[in-house]
Structure formats: structure tokens, C-alpha cells
Amino acid sequence: MVELKQKKMPVSCRKETKSVTDCLLELEDVSIICIGPASCLRTFYFQEGELDILDHVFLCQLDQTDYLTGDIYSKLEKTVEQAVLLPDIKGIVLFAGCSDYIIQTDYDSMVLELEATYSLPFFQIWRGPIAKCQHNSKEEIKEIANILADKKPRKHVESEKEIFKLPVLASDIAGVASLIEDWNCLRVLYTPGSCTDSFADNSLLAKQSNFYYTHFSDIDLSLGGTSDILSFICEHHDGKEDVCLMGSPLNHFVHGDYEELSESLKMEDISVLPFITEGFEEAAIGISKGLMDAGNYFLENETKERTPKNQINLIGFTKLTLGNIINIDELKEKLAWNNYELNVIEGNLRDAFSSILAGQVNWVVSEEGLDLAKWLQKNYQMPYIVDLPIGRLGFERCIEQLTPFCDIQLIDRDEEVRDIERTLQNKHVLLLGRPSINEGLEKMLQLEFECQSVTSRTYLPTENLAYFYQDKAVGFSTIEELAAEKRSYDIIIGDSAYQKGCQFYFPKASFIPLNDGVVSGSVSEKPMSLTGISGNNWLTSFL
Numbered sequence: 325m326v327e328l329k330q331k332k333m334p335v336s337c338r339k340e341t342k343s344v345t346d347c348l349l350e351l352e353d354v355s356i357i358c359i360g361p362a363s364c365l366r367t368f369y370f371q372e373g374e375l376d377i378l379d380h381v382f383l384c385q386l387d388q389t390d391y392l393t394g395d396i397y398s399k400l401e402k403t404v405e406q407a408v409l410l411p412d413i414k415g416i417v418l419f420a421g422c423s424d425y426i427i428q429t430d431y432d433s434m435v436l437e438l439e440a441t442y443s444l445p446f447f448q449i450w451r452g453p454i455a456k457c458q459h460n461s462k463e464e465i466k467e468i469a470n471i472l473a474d475k476k477p478r479k480h481v482e483s484e485k486e487i488f489k490l491p492v493l494a495s496d497i498a499g500v501a502s503l504i505e506d507w508n509c510l511r512v513l514y515t516p517g518s519c520t521d522s523f524a525d526n527s528l529l530a531k532q533s534n535f536y537y538t539h540f541s542d543i544d545l546s547l548g549g550t551s552d553i554l555s556f557i558c559e560h561h562d563g564k565e566d567v568c569l570m571g572s573p574l575n576h577f578v579h580g581d582y583e584e585l586s587e588s589l590k591m592e593d594i595s596v597l598p599f600i601t602e603g604f605e606e607a608a609i610g611i612s613k614g615l616m617d618a619g620n621y622f623l624e625n626e627t628k629e630r631t632p633k634n635q636i637n638l639i640g641f642t643k644l645t646l647g648n649i650i651n652i653d654e655l656k657e658k659l660a661w662n663n664y665e666l667n668v669i670e671g672n673l674r675d676a677f678s679s680i681l682a683g684q685v686n687w688v689v690s691e692e693g694l695d696l697a698k699w700l701q702k703n704y705q706m707p708y709i710v711d712l713p714i715g716r717l718g719f720e721r722c723i724e725q726l727t728p729f730c731d732i733q734l735i736d737r738d739e740e741v742r743d744i745e746r747t748l749q750n751k752h753v754l755l756l757g758r759p760s761i762n763e764g765l766e767k768m769l770q771l772e773f774e775c776q777s778v779t780s781r782t783y784l785p786t787e788n789l790a791y792f793y794q795d796k797a798v799g800f801s802t803i804e805e806l807a808a809e810k811r812s813y814d815i816i817i818g819d820s821a822y823q824k825g826c827q828f829y830f831p832k833a834s835f836i837p838l839n840d841g842v843v844s845g846s847v848s849e850k851p852m853s854l855t856g857i858s859g860n861n862w863l864t865s866f867l
Contacts, residue, residue, distance in 0.1 A: 342462075344449070344451050344461040344462055344465070345368075345419075345451060347461075347462050347465045348417065348419060348449060348461075348465055349380075349381070351417065351465060351468065351469060352469075353412065353413055353414040353415070353472060353477060354380070354413055354414060354415050354416060354417050354468075354472070355380060355381075355382060355407035355408070355410045355413050355415075355416045355417070356380060356381050356382065356416075356417050356419055357382045357383075357384055357400070357403050357404065357407055357416060357417070357418050357419065358381065358382070358383050358384065358419045359384045359386065359396075359400065359418060359419065359420045359421070359424065360384075360385070360386060360420065360421040360422075360423055360424065360573075361385070361386060361387070361423055361495070361573045361602075361603045361604045362385055362492050362493060362494075362495040362496075362603060362604060362605070362606060362786075363495035363496075363497050363498075363572060363573060363603030363604075364421045364422075364423070364573065364603065365383045365385055365492040366491075366492050366493075366494060366495055366498070368381060368383060368492075369383070369491040369492055369845075370845065379410065380410065382403050382406055382407045382489070383403070383489070383491075383492050384399055384400050384402075384403040385399075385492050385785065385786070386399060386423070387604050387786060387787070387788060388602070388604050389787075391423065391427060391577075396424075396429060396434075397434055397437075400418070400434065401438075404416065404438060404442070406487050406489075408442055408444065408478075409487065411477075412477040412478075413444075413477060413478055414445070414472040414475045414476070414477050414478065415444060415445035415446065415447060415468070415471075415472050415475070416438075416442075416444060416445070416446050416447070417446075417447045417448070417449055417468065418431055418434070418435070418446065418447065418448040418449070419448075419449050419451060420448065420449075420450060420451070421450070421451050421452045422451075422452040422453075422454045422455070422573065422574065423573045423574075423577065425450055425452065425454050425455045426454065426574070426577045427577060431448040432448070434446075434448075435447070435448055443478075444478055445471070445472070445475070447464075447468050449461050449464055449465060449468075488802070488803045488804070488824055488825030488828065490783065490785065490801075490802065490803070490821055490822070490825075490843075491821055491843060491844065492785070493606045493607065493783070493785065493789070493842050493843060494606065494607040494644065494841065494842045494843075494845070495601075495603050495604075495605065495606065495607060495610065496601045496602065496603065496604070496605040496606065496607060496609050496610025496611075496613070496614075497513070497570060497571075497572065497601045497603050497610065498607050498610070498644065499606070499607030499608065499609070499610030499611040499614065499642070499644065499645075499692075499842075500570055500599045500601055500610045500611065500614040501570070501644075502607070502611070502642040502643055502644035502645065502670075502841075503610075503611055503614045503615070503618075503642050503670050503673070504568055504614075504670075504671070504673060505642070505643060505644075505670075505671060506670075506671035506672060507566070507568075507671055507672045507673055507674070508565065508672070509565050509566040509567065509568050509597075509674075510536070510557065510560060510561060510565050510566070510567045510568070511535045511536065511567075511568045511570065512536050512537070512553065512556075512557060512567065512568070512569050512570070513535075513536070513537040513570045513571075513572065514537075514553065514569065514570070514571050514572060514574065514575060515537055515571075515572035515574055536556070536560070553585065554585060554588050554589065557589060557594065557596075558589070558592050558594065561594050566595070566597060566674055567589070567594060567595070567596045567597065568596075568597050568598075568599060569585065569586075569596050569597070569598045569599065570599045570601050571599070571600060571601050571602055571603075572601070572602070572603045573602055573603040573604060575600075575601075575602055583598075585598075586598055597617065597618065597621045597673075598617065599613075599614050599617055600613065600617065601613075601614075604788070605786075605788050605789075606786065606788065606789045606792075606842070607644060607645065607842045608645070608690075608691065608692050608758070608789065608792060608842065609788060609789065609792050611640075611642060611645065611692040611693075612691070612692045612693075612694075612695050612696075612792070615639070615640075615669065615692070615693060615695070615696040616695055616696055616699065618673045618677060619677065619696050619699060619700070622673065622674065622677035622678070623677060623680075623681070623703075626681060626704075628703070628704060628705075630681045630682070630704060630705075630706075631682065632682055632683065632684045633665075633682045633684075634663055634664045634665060634684070634730070634731075635664065635665045635666075635667055635679065635682050635683045635684060636659060636664055636665070636666055636667070636683055636684065636685055636686075636687050636726065636730065637667045637668075637669055637680050637683035637685070637686045637687065638652075638655070638666055638667065638668045638669065638687050638689060639669045639686050639687065639688050639689070639693030639696055639697055639708075640669075640688050640689045640690035640691070640692045640693025640694070640760075641668055641669075641670055641689055641690070641693075642670050642692075643670075643841070644841040644842060645690060645692065645758075645840075645841060645842055646689060646690060646712075646761075647841060648838075648839060648840075648841065648852055649712070649714070649761060649764075649852075649853070649854050649855075650689065650712075650713075650853060650854070650855055651852070651853035651855065651858075652666070652668055654853050654855055654856070654858075655713075655855060658719065658856070659732070662731075662732045662733065664730065664732060667679055667680060667682075667683060669693070669696070680700070681704060681706075683706065684729050684730040685706070685707050685708060685709065685726055685729035685730055686700060686701075686706055686707070686708035686709075687708070687709055687711075687722070687726065688708055688709065688710045688711075689710075689711070689712045689713075689760065690712065690758070690760040691758070691759060691760055691792070691793060691796060694710065697710075707729050709722065709725040709726060709729075711725060711764070712760045712761065712763065712764035713764065713855050713856070714761075714764030714765055714767070714768050714854045714855065714859045715764070715765075715767065715768030715771070715772050715854070715856070715859040715860050716768075716772055716856060716857050716859070716860040717767075717768070717771050717772060718764060718767065718768060718855065718856065718859060719734070719855055719856045720734050721767070747773055747774040747775070748769060748773040748774060748775035748814075748815070748867075749773075749774040749775065749776070751775055751777065751814040751815055752777040752778075752779070752811075752812065752813050752814050752815075753769055753775055753777065753778050753779070753813065753814065753815045753816070753817065754779050754780075754781065754806075754811075754813040754815070754816045754817070754818075754830075754833070755778060755779065755780045755781070755817050755818070756781055756782075756783065756800075756816065756817065756818025756819065756822050756826075757780075757782065757817070757818060757819075757838065757840060758782055758797075758840065758842070759780075759782055759793055759796040759797045761838075761840075762780035762781075762782065762797075763780070764854075765817060766778045766780060768859055768860065768863070769863075772860055773863070779811065779813070780797070780798065781797075781798055781799065781800050781806065782797035782798065782799050782800070783799070783800060783801070783819075783822075783843065784797065784799030784800065784801060785801045803822060803825030803826060803828075803829060804825075804829075806826070806829065807829035807830075812830070812832070812833075813830055813833040814832075814833055814834065815833060815834050815835075815836060816830060816833045816834070816835050816836070817835075817836045817838050818835075818837070818838060819837070819838065819839050819840045819843040819844050820837045820839055820844055821843050821844045823835050823837060834866070836863070836866045
């Protein structure tokens with residue numbers, strides 16, 4: 325029978341009982357290659373930082389196409405090429421999860437081929453509850469330790485190539501979770517059990533009591549568990565709250581039927597908002613699709629007629645993606661000076677969408693909100709602007725764009741700007757952020773710091789994300805790719821995950837950290853603001 329559990333503690337809290345992952349990470353003299361979708365691998369990034377073992381752990385991220393074509397070996401081999409460079413290792417462990425177990429990826433053949441190629445012992449260990457019935461992974465790890473105890477470390481071959489590993493980005497599951505973070509709804513994640521670590525990016529959600537997730541073995545999987553989930557939701561639903569159903573990579577392989585479950589719940593007078601997440605895609609894609617799912621769900625029966633009021637809808641903001649860029653309370657205060665309300669489309673989505681059609685204009689602050697804005701324009705003739713107001717002139721610029729659609733003007737409250745002794749007129753700046761953030765920073769640099777030499781790059785480690793941003797971004801997947809461009813920079817602005825590599829390849833450049841929750845997860849609980857004067861002062865403080 326499928327078991328449903330309640331998530332009560334932050335995901336970052338370590339359990340007293342050691343997990344398979346804990347045992348494996350304690351194994352000495354080995355390189356560990358963790359294999360799987362983004363949602364499965366994201367947690368290892370946090371554990372690496374917590375245990376300071378970044379050098380020993382390598383991440384091999386797989387997407388739907390890799391599993392569909394079965395061409396896992398080519399990606400794995402690229403990761404192995406990095407892992408074997410680690411000095412004084414005795415072996416390499418391939419650490420695979422539920423997705424590979426379900427489709428029965430043939431790692432035994434891969435191990436034999438890799439051992440023949442690299443003359444090094446290779447081992448494979450399963451993680452996740454689905455494999456527990458057939459494999460005692462903790463005991464297998466002990467056996468590996470015993471096998472390697474008497475072996476001599478592989479002779480280290482010096483390599484001129486420095487490797488600076490970048491994190492797996494937050495998944496679509498984490499993106500949707502951030503979209504509904506402050507909403508008092510009943511959340512159910514359909515997963516074997518281990519995918520709850522996807523919420524390491526959302527500490528507030530992990531603490532909330534109305535978050536549940538499924539937990540089952542391979543036997544439960546073969547029998548199916550939709551009826552158990554249905555019974556559970558009916559039992560725990562209070563008759564008033566909304567139900568949000570999210571999926572994990574499991575849905576991709578077993579074709580979880582959201583529609584059937586939703587229809588069954590409707591017969592019980594329970595409406596469900598299904599977010600079609602699978603854990604393969606990144607947070608930005610999850611938020612974009614999640615906003616569209618919510619729009620179709622809440623506006624399904626709305627008429628085309630609207631009665632706008634003094635309201636502006638802000639679309640594309642979540643604490644995970646822009647929580648360290650925009651202070652929403654500050655924006656609300658600025659618009660309140662003009663007797664306008666700001667309706668932020670995140671958190672309590674029922675409240676946000678109940679009044680969205682009353683907005684005079686939609687203000688899109690990221691690519692994640694663009695599809696919803698276009699949909700609202702097509703179906704409800706709602707205009708929209710796209711701009712992230714970074715810097716002293718950023719808010720002024722946005723006000724000018726909003727003016728044709730609403731009666732609003734800039735009101736100066738005598739905010740102070742720090743005097744700077746010099747401009748950045750002769751400096752070359754590299755921006756390493758998502759497109760909307762890069763664009764906002766570039767406008768501030770050009771208009772407020774006289775910097776006309778700005779290069780923007782976006783971390784695009786997967787084809788899914790590159791397709792999502794399309795022509796909005798020039799991408800990179802490694803720091804080495806940036807170095808290969810043979811450009812020199814005076815200043816680099818980006819997430820702290822890029823800092824070590826950038827300082828190695830661009831030693832003369834000053835690095836200014838601007839952490840992105842989707843990349844490093846390091847988002848302050850108290851949001852800073854780069855909006856208006858604050859953005860100008862923030863950059864000035866580093867000069």
C-alpha cells in the first residue's frame with residue numbers, strides 16, 4: 325500500500341539514522357558520480373557544501389531524451405573523464421536512483437566497459453526507496469570499502485586542465501513550490517519518497533504542515549497507488565482549502581494520470597490544481613508552466629469582460645528566483661503613492677488570480693511570467709510591459725512604460741544616492757545571470773555608471789533551458805567556455821558558485837557576488853532590493 329507522509333522538518337535537517345547517501349559520502353579514496361534528473365541531483369549540491377566534499381562528488385544530469393534514447397553512456401563517460409582526474413583514488417562509484425531503476429538501466433555492462441577503459445575498479449549503488457526491496461545499499465557500500473581497503477591508489481596523472489564544477493540548477497518542482505510557497509493549500513507530491521529533497525530550495529515550504537508526499541516501494545509501483553492518493557486527499561481535505569498536486573520523475577516513466585485523479589476528486593467535490601512537473605526541467609520552466617496551469621485553472625469560467633481598477637499585476641516573481649533582487653514591499657509602497665495596488669501573482673494563487681482581471685496592465689519582471697502575460701493579452705486584451713527595475717533609473721523607466729495604460733507618475737521621496745568618485749566608462753563588465761537580471765543590470769551600468777562595454781552570459785547547462793530562453797540569452801555550461809572566448813574583464817557580477825572559476829581564469833577582474841537562488845540557493849530570508857536607489861547604492865558599495 326502506498327504510504328503518505330507529512331513533511332514537518334526543513335529538508336536541510338540531517339536525520340539521526342544515516343541514509344544510503346550519508347554512508348556513501350563517508351567512503352574514502354573514491355570518486356562518486358551521482359546520476360539522475362535535476363530534482364534528484366540538486367540535493368547533492370547542498371550536501372557537498374555542507375560536508376565540504378565538492379572535489380569527490382561529480383554530478384551526471386540526465387534529461388527525458390537521455391532516458392528515451394537510452395544513450396546514457398555518452399553523458400556518463402564525460403563525467404567519468406573528470407572523476408578519474410581526482411588524485412589518489414582507488415575506485416569510482418556510480419550512484420543511480422529511482423528513474424534508472426524503473427527502466428532498468430544496464431549499469432553492469434557500463435561498469436565492465438569503464439573498468440576496461442580506465443583500469444580502475446567501478447561500482448554501482450542504488451539509492452531511493454524503490455530499490456530497497458532488492459538491494460541493501462548500505463551493506464553493498466561496506467563491501468566496497470572492504471574491497472578497496474587493500475588496494476593501492478591509482479597513480480595520479482597530472483592534468484593541466486582545471487575543473488570548476490557548477491551546480492545542477494533548482495528543478496521545476498522547486499520552481500512550482502516557490503510559486504505557491506505562502507499559500508495555505510494542501511500540497512501532495514507524487515514521488516517514491518526521495519524527491520522531497522527538491523524542496524531544499526524552499527525552506528519555508530518544507531516547514532509547513534500541509535505538505536505531504538507519497539512513499540512507496542517497487543511492489544507498490546507495480547500495483548499502482550492512485551486510489552491510495554485519492555483516499556488520502558479525501559481524508560485530509562477540510563472542505564475549503566485548495567489541493568495542489570505535483571509530480572516527480574516517476575510520473576514520466578509510469579505516466580501518472582493527473583486527469584483521472586482530478587476527475588475522481590471532482591466527484592468528491594474537491595477541486596485539484598495539477599502542476600505537471602517531472603523533475604527533469606529547471607525552476608524557470610516550472611514557474612512558467614505553473615503560472616499557465618494556474619491561469620487555466622482559475623480563469624476557466626471567467627467572461628471576457630473586465631472592469632479594471634487602480635491595480636497593476638506583477639508577474640514572474642518568486643522568492644526563489646528574484647527574492648534577492650526585488651523587495652516587493654518597496655514596490656507596493658512606491659505604487660501606493662499613486663493610489664495603485666500591486667497584485668503579485670505568487671503565493672496565494674487563488675487570491676492573486678481572483679483579482680488579476682481587474683488589473684489595468686501586467687508588469688512582467690522575468691521570462692517566467694511572459695507566457696502568462698501573452699495569454700492574458702490574447703484572451704482578455706490585457707496589455708503588458710517587460711522590465712526588471714534595477715537601479716535608480718530602473719523604476720523611472722518602468723513608470724514611463726506603465727503610463728500609457730494607467731494614471732501613474734514618478735513621485736520623488738528625496739532618496740539619497742551615494743556619490744561615486746569615478747565612473748565605469750573604460751571598464752569591461754561581464755554579467756553572469758538570467759536574461760532579465762542581466763538586462764536590468766546592463767541598463768543600470770550604461771545609464772548610471774557610463775559603462776558601455778557590457779557582456780551578458782547565462783548559465784544554460786541543459787538543452788531544455790536553452791530552448792526556453794531561445795534568443796534572449798547567450799549561454800555557457802562551464803567556466804572553461806567563458807575562458808575560451810579569450811576576453812578580458814575588469815568586473816564580473818554573478819552567483820558565488822561561479823566565483824572560484826572566474827577568479828582562476830580572470831585573475832585581474834573584481835568579482836561582485838549576486839547570488840541567484842536557482843543556482844546556489846543562497847537567498848537571504850530578508851530580501852535585499854536592487855530596485856531604484858538601492859540598486860545604484862549596492863553596486864557603488866563594491867567600487
